[in-house]
Amino acid sequence: MIVSCPHCHAKNRLADERLSEAPRCGVCHQPLLSGAPLALDGDNFNALLAHAPRPVVVDFWAPWCGPCRSFAPAFAATAAGPLGERLIFAKLDTEAQPAIAQAHAIRSIPTLAVFQRGRELERVSGALPAGEFARWLERLAN
Ligand SMILES: [Zn+2]
Incomplete structure (x- = not known):
């Protein structure tokens, strides 16, 4: 798969099996x-x-x-903290990718959903205060 580096936006090609090897960006x-x-x-x-x-x-x-825009800094700050080592934080632009939003029955945004091995564990619709968001993830990160 091709992923854009979240730090410098360079495109990196990654084999599926390399995901578990803490891959680093080839550029930065x-x-x-x-x-x-x-x-x-x-x-x-x-x-x-x-x-x-x-x-x-x-x-x-x-x-x-x-x-969504108001919540983005809390999401990014949580990703940069200790929970960022226990989960992978990702964003999906539902306007650019309506088919994925539809496949996951996203009816309101922001919706936050946690997936494990492709299966959805839990979701919440609506932005959470940063503290509440972190507590929700703590419970699901184990
Ligand atoms: Zn990079």
């Missing part, structure tokens, strides 16, 4: 799967969710959605 050498949210698209969404070595929390959002 920062970790691809921790420290900042990964932007997913139609080409890598299913492969990443299926092969991720840790649970993946996806922020289903859209650029026109005010509450």
Whole structure:
């Protein structure tokens, strides 16, 4: 799969089996799967969710959605903290990828969903206060 580095946005080609080896960006050498949210698209969404070595929390959002934009800094800050080592933080732009949003029955945004080995564990619709978001993830990150 091809993933854009969340730090420098360079495109990196990753074999599915390398996901569990803490892959680093070929350009900036920062970790691809921790420290900042990964932007997913139609080409890598299913492969990443299926092969991720840790649970993946996806922020289903859209650029026109005010509450999504307000929540984005809390999502990024949580990804940069200790929970960023225990989960993979990812974002899906539902406006750019309507088929994925539809496949996951996303009816309101932001919707936050945690997946493990491709299976959805839990979701919440609506932005959470940062503290509540972290507590929710703590419970699901084990
Ligand atoms: Zn990079």
